[in-house]
Amino acid sequence: xxxxxxxxxxxxxxxxxxxxxxxxxxxxxxxxxxxxxxxxxxxxxxxxxxxxxxxxxxxxxxxxxxxxxxxxxxxxxxxxxxxxxxxxxxxxxxxxxxxxxxxxxxxxxxxxxxxxxxxxxxxxxxxxxxxxxxxxxxxxxxxxxxxxxxxxxxxxxxxxxxxxxxxxxxxxxxxxxxxxxxxxxxxxxxxxxxxxxxxxxxxxxxxxxxxxxxxxxxxxxxxxxxxxxxxxxxxxxxxxxxxxxxxxxxxxxxxxxxxxxxxxxxxxxxxxxxxxxxxxxxxxxxxxxxxxxxxxxxxxxxxxxxxxxxxxxxxxxxxxxxxxxxxxxxxxx
Amino acid sequence: xxxxxxxxxxxxxxxxxxxxxxxxxxxxxxxxxxxxxxxxxxxxxxxxxxxxxxxxxxxxxxxxxxxxxxxxxxxxxxxxxxxxxxxxxxxxxxxxxxxxxxxxxxxxxxxxxxxxxxxxxxxxxxxxxxxxxxxxxxxxxxxxxxxxxxxxxxxxxxxxxxxxxxxxxxxxxxxxxxxxxxxxxxxxxxxxxxxxxxxxxxxxxxxxxxxxxxxxxxxxxxxxxxxxxxxxxxxxxxxxxxxxxxxxxxxxxxxxxxxxxxxxxxxxxxxxxxxxxxxxxxxxxxxxxxxxxxxxxxxxxxxxxxxxxxxxxxxxxxxxxxxxxxxxxxxxxxxxxxxxxxxxxxxxxxxxxxxxxxx
Numbered sequence: 001x002x003x004x005x006x007x008x009x010x011x012x013x014x015x016x017x018x019x020x021x022x023x024x025x026x027x028x029x030x031x032x033x034x035x036x037x038x039x040x041x042x043x044x045x046x047x048x049x050x051x052x053x054x055x056x057x058x059x060x061x062x063x064x065x066x067x068x069x070x071x072x073x074x075x076x077x078x079x080x081x082x083x084x085x086x087x088x089x090x091x092x093x094x095x096x097x098x099x100x101x102x103x104x105x106x107x108x109x110x111x112x113x114x115x116x117x118x119x120x121x122x123x124x125x126x127x128x129x130x131x132x133x134x135x136x137x138x139x140x141x142x143x144x145x146x147x148x149x150x151x152x153x154x155x156x157x158x159x160x161x162x163x164x165x166x167x168x169x170x171x172x173x174x175x176x177x178x179x180x181x182x183x184x185x186x187x188x189x190x191x192x193x194x195x196x197x198x199x200x201x202x203x204x205x206x207x208x209x210x211x212x213x214x215x216x217x218x219x220x221x222x223x224x225x226x227x228x229x230x231x232x233x234x235x236x237x238x239x240x241x242x243x244x245x246x247x248x249x250x251x252x253x254x255x256x257x258x259x260x261x262x263x264x265x266x267x268x269x270x271x272x273x274x275x276x277x278x279x280x281x282x283x284x285x286x287x288x289x290x291x292x293x294x295x296x297x298x299x300x301x302x303x304x305x306x307x308x309x310x311x312x313x314x315x316x317x318x319x320x321x322x323x324x325x326x327x328x329x330x331x332x333x
Numbered sequence: 334x335x336x337x338x339x340x341x342x343x344x345x346x347x348x349x350x351x352x353x354x355x356x357x358x359x360x361x362x363x364x365x366x367x368x369x370x371x372x373x374x375x376x377x378x379x380x381x382x383x384x385x386x387x388x389x390x391x392x393x394x395x396x397x398x399x400x401x402x403x404x405x406x407x408x409x410x411x412x413x414x415x416x417x418x419x420x421x422x423x424x425x426x427x428x429x430x431x432x433x434x435x436x437x438x439x440x441x442x443x444x445x446x447x448x449x450x451x452x453x454x455x456x457x458x459x460x461x462x463x464x465x466x467x468x469x470x471x472x473x474x475x476x477x478x479x480x481x482x483x484x485x486x487x488x489x490x491x492x493x494x495x496x497x498x499x500x501x502x503x504x505x506x507x508x509x510x511x512x513x514x515x516x517x518x519x520x521x522x523x524x525x526x527x528x529x530x531x532x533x534x535x536x537x538x539x540x541x542x543x544x545x546x547x548x549x550x551x552x553x554x555x556x557x558x559x560x561x562x563x564x565x566x567x568x569x570x571x572x573x574x575x576x577x578x579x580x581x582x583x584x585x586x587x588x589x590x591x592x593x594x595x596x597x598x599x600x601x602x603x604x605x606x607x608x609x610x611x612x613x614x615x616x617x618x619x620x621x622x623x624x625x626x627x628x629x630x631x632x633x634x635x636x637x638x639x640x641x642x643x644x645x646x647x648x649x650x651x652x653x654x655x656x657x658x659x660x661x662x663x664x665x666x667x668x669x670x671x672x673x674x675x676x677x678x679x680x681x682x683x684x685x686x687x688x689x690x691x692x
Contacts, residue, residue: 048659078659083602084609088393091518092653095386096378109502110602117519133505174499175604204499 041293042073042093043102043286046130047080050235052260052282053104054331056129059286060102061332067294073098074332081173081207083110090114094121100139100297102289104129108177112136124296128289130178139296142288142306144280146178149310150185150233153257156276156312157190157229160255164195165228168219170212170241171204172233179233182259182278186231199223205237212240220248227254235260238277242268261313261327269315277313279326284308357680358624358640361673365644369651381654388518388533390646395539396516396601398642400594400613401620402546403463403587405638408621409550410583411563411630412470412477417591418613419488420462422606424595426492428455429605432503439509448509455599456592462488463588467581485614492607500606508603515600535597539639542593547635559583564631619666620645623673644669 043060045053057074064070073093077085083106091114093101101118105111108131115125116136124139132138157167169186172179183201190196200219205212212232220227230245232238238258242265245251251273258265259278268274285308292302313323366382373381380386400421407414414420431451437444462484469480505513514524515534522528526537550556558579561569570576599605622628623644624637645666652662682688 073656075653075656075659081606081609083604083606084396084598087516087601088389088649089653091389091392092386092650094519095383095389095650096380096654107500107602107604109505110604112505113513113517113603117517120519120521175502 038069038071039100039294039297040071040073040096040098041100041102041290042075042096042098043289044086044089044093044104045074045076046086046104046106047082048076048078050080051262051329051331052235055282055329056104056286056289057332058330059283059288060290061286062283063287063290063294067290070290070294072290077106079207080106080176083107087111087114090118094118094123098123100124100126100293102126102128102293105132105177106130107175108133109175124293126289126293126296128285130176131181132177140292140302140306141304142285142292142308143178144285144310145307146181146310147185147188149259149278149280150182150187151189152310152312153182153231153259153276153278154186154189154192156278156314157231157255157257158193158196160257160275161196161228163193166197166199166223166226167229167231168203168223168227169198169201170216170219170230170232170237171201172237173204173207182233186233199226205232205240207236209236209240209243212237213244214240216241216244217247220244220250220254224248224250229255229257231257231259233259235262235265238262239264242273245273266318266327269313269318272315275315277327279311279313279323281308281311281326281329283329357677358637358644358673361623361676362640362644362647365647365651365669369647369654373651373654377655381651384531385518385520386650386654388531388536390643390650391536392516392518392533393649394639394642394646395533395535396594396597397616397620397645398539398639399535399542399597400591401617401638401642402542402635403590403594404617404621405624405626405633405635406546406550406559406583407477407587408618408626408628409563409631409633410559410580411566412580412583413481413618413628414466414584414587415478415481415614416462416466416484416488417481417587417617418610418615419485419492419607420459420588420591420610421595421598421613422608422610423462423488423492423495424455424458424592425599425609426496426501426605426607427458428452428595428599429501429503430495431455432507433501436504436507438504438506444509448512452596455595456589459590459592459595460585460588462591463584463586464581467584470584471577471580489607489611492605492610496605496607500604502604505603512596512600513603515597535600538593538597542590543635543639546590550635555579555582560631562630616645619670623670625677644673 045056060072064072075089077089086106101123103125112133112135115132118125119136126140127138128142169183171183187201190198203215205215230241232241239262245254245256255275257276258274261277261279265274265277288306288308295302311326313327317323370382400417404414404417428451431454436447436451466481466484470477517524518533525531526534558574561574562576562579566576620641621633621638623641626633648666648669649662
């Protein structure tokens with residue numbers, strides 16, 4: 001009996017050794033600087049599965065080629081709601097000893113400590129697309145003026161429905177700074193129209209189009225006949241909304257403004273089920289993000305906030321060259 | 334049961350060899366670490382085999398390993414808990430709510446009292462989730478897979494209700510520093526529990542809890558009963574073990590680890606999002622299985638589970654260092670899980686057709 005318990009004890013102490021061995025003895029820090037001529041910039045999107053981020057990647061690669069001697073490391077979580085994975089990616093990039101991190105935070109609060117860790121290790125961080133809570137000293141913020149984008153959407157929707165009637169705002173996810181700005185901008189601008197009534201503004205479409213479609217199905221069920229217009233604040237949301245509107249047979253009747261393009265939405269604009277798309281410039285965002293990072297690394301001061309512009313595509317202007325470029329931004333495969 | 338009965342030869346075998354034979358998953362970890370170190374040195378960033386990366390991996394492995402310890406007990410006892418992921422984020426959401434609405438800023442009077450209360454709420458939710466699972470399984474005599482499949486969505490739903498279908502953000506200034514830096518992996522000594530030992534606090538918690546569970550499994554009657562009901566519930570009952578009571582206790586006990594895991598999750602992402610948990614249970618179960626746990630019960634070890642979690646996270650980290658895209662990382666992890674279980678099966682004479690042919 002005694003022997004058994006002794007061996008058992010042996011096993012468990014030895015058993016947990018790897019974890020200790022794995023993590024202990026880390027007081028001596030070594031950073032392999034490698035060849036310093038090529039600067040490695042990690043560009044971390046919110047997620048890797050949407051077209052939007054592939055355009056950001058394109059812009060980042062473009063900047064890298066222009067500057068020369070810059071290598072872009074492109075890595076992000078698969079789904080945009082996965083804050084834990086994004087924190088892991090940031091930490092891995094610090095481990096890789098990159099020269100700078102260009103990050104689109106999934107959540108304004110969740111990434112604060114990861115960014116602080118990075119800045120603490122001497123790796124500067126530029127934030128793009130979506131804001132970060134106060135705290136760590138970041139080297140720049142490159143994004144669409146989302147508040148303004150939301151206001152533009154409100155004006156476009158008001159125009160489409162003749163400045164009177166019931167409208168719905170479909171939100172995205174709680175805690176996503178960029179879409180919250182759009183939502184706030186929309187609500188503020190729509191309040192300027194006394195005849196327009198926002199009948200629902202507390203529904204979240206969720207991270208994918210399937211969830212968004214279910215939400216809009218319910219909303220149409222509930223408000224169907226009394227509804228004049230819908231604003232969906234981002235691409236997955238808008239795709240789901242478009243599907244739901246089509247299914248309910250309300251295409252064209254319910255005026256619909258989207259944010260960010262997709263093939264389905266562009267097609268919708270051609271056949272009259274979409275009445276406007278607010279566009280951002282993701283290529284410019286990736287481009288400016290990397291440019292800002294290089295400027296910061298070179299010790300040049302950068303402006304705190306850089307807007308990459310926001311545009312409204314309508315069925316009338318969608319064939320113009322500027323809008324064609326933004327409706328189908330170039331992507332990296 | 335057969336796997337647990339040492340044959341006459343094995344009993345005579347050198348205890349050292351026997352001991353080394355039990356370290357199976359650890360060899361796999363060594364192989365994975367070695368492989369990635371070489372590959373990374375040749376083609377990657379040369380930063381895989383570094384102290385910092387060890388810290389990062391230890392931290393992310395701890396996030397999986399802690400709830401997986403509870404799962405190990407459940408699996409050894411012949412059960413399964415598909416609700417672990419959503420129960421974990423339910424706990425995390427409860428913690429976030431407690432830190433948003435019911436605590437006071439750090440430094441204020443009674444701050445410690447409220448922090449303790451918040452932690453107690455998290456722990457209570459965890460144990461309650463486990464207790465519910467255990468009671469339904471034991472009283473209704475439904476297979477654990479179905480019961481926990483049901484509670485998985487129930488916990489998700491409850492989480493969404495208390496979070497009003499969104500993400501709960503706590504007040505940052507209400508979080509004490511030790512909790513804020515629980516998952517810190519940087520080089521600032523002040524943020525570790527021991528400034529001379531740069532090990533993430535999350536990993537330290539995992540080690541302490543791991544030793545606790547291993548002791549429980551080996552030295553207590555409760556621990557041995559767990560193995561007994563997992564190996565053969567009928568025999569266990571005939572031996573005078575109260576199978577139902579033990580089952581309930583195992584699930585409730587596992588709830589403690591779900592709650593501890595929730596604390597780490599919360600300290601990592603600093604918010605509570607109930608839908609984050611979907612899919613976590615599979616990672617947790619994968620860690621147990623990689624560590625040699627058998628889903629038919631009676632076999633598994635806490636040490637193996639910890640190593641299993643390390644293997645999963647090491648592969649993920651290695652793939653990042655080598656700039657392998659996410660998509661391939663998923664495929665690689667899946668393949669390794671299947672291969673690991675296959676190799677593990679060889680030790681106990683599986684697959685049978687192969688051994689029959691060799692004979």
